[in-house]
Amino acid sequence: MKKNNMQPIDINGNEFKRAGFVLVLLAGTFLTIINQTLLVTALPKIMGDLDINAIDAQWLITSFMLISGIMIPTSAFLLNTITNRTLFFIAMGSFAIGTVICGLSTTFTTLLLGRIVQAIGSGLMIPLMQTLMFMVYPAERRGEAMGLVGIVIAFSPAIAPTVSGWIVDYYEWRYLFYILLPIVGVNILLAFFFMKNIIKLTKPKLDVFSLLLSSLGLGSLLYGISIAGNVGWQNKISWVACIIGIVIIILFSRRQFKLAQPFLELNVFKSRTFTLSTIIVAIIFMTMIGSEILLPIYTQSVKEFSALQSGLILLPGALVLGVISPIAGKLFDKYGIRKIAMIGMFILTIASLPFLFLTKETATWWIVCLYSLRMLGMGLVAMPLATAGINALPNKLISHGSAINNTVRQVFASLGSAIMVGIMSATVNNYEGIPALLKGLNNGFMSAFFLIVAAFILCFFIKSKETTDEN
Structure with a gap:
């Protein structure tokens, strides 16, 4: 208040x-x-x-x-x-x-x-x-x-x-x-x-069945994704767990629309801005977490750096992200979401492309610069988009919007690492040695690039301003 x-x-x-x-x-x-x-x-x-x-x-x-x-x-x-x-x-x-x-x-x-x-x-x-x-x-x-x-x-x-x-x-x-x-x-x-x-x-009255459905559905889905990330999508358990999780989540969603006091208010998705921003931010975090797994594999297995050296390569990008986030917030307050989202996604897209062509000889400074540029684009777009989405909700739905926003982001972040590592592993199985690993890493980054392009396209459908006066 x-x-x-x-x-x-x-x-x-x-x-x-x-x-x-x-x-x-x-x-x-x-x-x-x-x-x-x-x-x-x-x-x-x-x-x-x-x-x-x-x-x-x-x-x-x-x-x-x-x-x-x-x-x-x-x-x-x-x-x-x-x-x-x-x-x-x-x-x-x-x-x-x-x-x-x-x-x-x-x-x-x-x-x-x-x-x-x-x-x-x-x-x-x-x-x-x-x-x-x-x-x-x-x-x-x-x-x-x-x-x-x-x-x-x-x-x-x-x-x-x-x-x-x-x-x-x-x-x-x-x-x-x-x-x-x-x-x-x-x-x-x-x-x-x-x-x-x-x-x-x-x-509100607690609907115990909704609580059970929510826990079982999300737990099963995240477990399946995790298994896929660890041992690959060829594992049948991962697919069964994911399918069971999706089915239970659908049952949970149907129940929420029938309850007078939903456990989780899914009507937040009636806002186009909230829906689009949640999807775009989830994709961004999906590629961020996946990249933070693939890059250390590249620097340690291909470039033969230590764990500490590998972490230090990511550090400048993290610092850029930390600096740009509050600046991006102020720009959002002043200019709205559309312009800053388009600029941020353009930078993120351009900076992601060179990761498709990494070699053992790629200069370390070049990797640091590219990763930092990716973080710059991410910082310009991620939190401003999340803000625009929740701003479009009335105050009484903010807690539900925050919960849904974070849940979707958690699932997509896990899915991102599973997809990118899964693509890398599948490629490696078809080749041998360091060239196979490089090919797998490039393919993993390629999947991230296509996801970022899809998120960029979605930005064109976001309105610059969509707020509500309802309390």
Whole structure:
């Protein structure tokens, strides 16, 4: 809730400082999101220390993705049932407990349990943050707000491999969690002073069957995609899981339209701007996550760089993304979405094309420049589009729009890595040696390029302004 365009007010009409409120939200989200990719470069050392194979180790990442993905749709119901202050402490408390379990783990089972508990907090925190950021800023400044969100959502997973690579090169992998814990504690402490209740509760009735359908459908779909990403699409289990997940999600969707109080309000898709922006942003994140998996494979397997060196190659792009996101937000507030989306997608498309032609001799500086240019385009378009989509919804649907936006993005991000790695693997199986790997990487990047072109075309159908006056 806002009071004119000055400081926001809570549900009791009391004015409070926006800066502290936003700081706590963004810091909490940064800590939870960075864990999505924090273990990527640490898996080999974890495998050796806990005596597990690659398939078991992959579950440390897969389980986090599955649980957080399942929790995201539930956030819309919880935000209207539990005060946002209480929900924040539940999310960060769960994440803190999971971090402690991970740090103290001496077996694979306890480490996996810790990751699951962490993921519960992460799945709640991301849509909670996005919803509250929309509520605490007036409509004409939401681009600025989501520019800050863009730093967190895209920047944190981008720098995680670099940070992780440095830590595991010099310390044991448990320090990944030891370092996080005091920061999480400070953030929770600050929240006692700065976190306010700003959402009036409607306390909808819980439809248990919808909750079950949502969890089973998303869980099955994400599991199937994850299996495909790990062992390839030729695995029958991945297809069966994906088909079951899609069928259950269709049943869930049909049920929502019949309920007087839907568990998740799917009428948000009646807004063309919301629908198009959600699809385009999902495709962008799809190619981003896939590229962040393929590039380290290229730099480590073809260029023979270390994990830390590989992470450092991605770091300038992450910094560009962090710088451009708030600038893009202000440009959106001033000029609307259409122009900035077209410019951003053009840059992203042009910068993605050379990755189809990587060779062993491709200069490292050229890769750094191209990746940074891709991040520039991504930063110009991703969060402004997400902002335009949710801006087109009435306030009462913002929590549902945020939940749906994040759920779709989570599914597409997982799907992107599965498709790009799957295409790379299928190509490698038909050739031999480094030339086969290069061919596979080029084909994987080619799939990303075609997806980006499709997203670029969709941008032509977005209106520059589509907002609602409904509260």
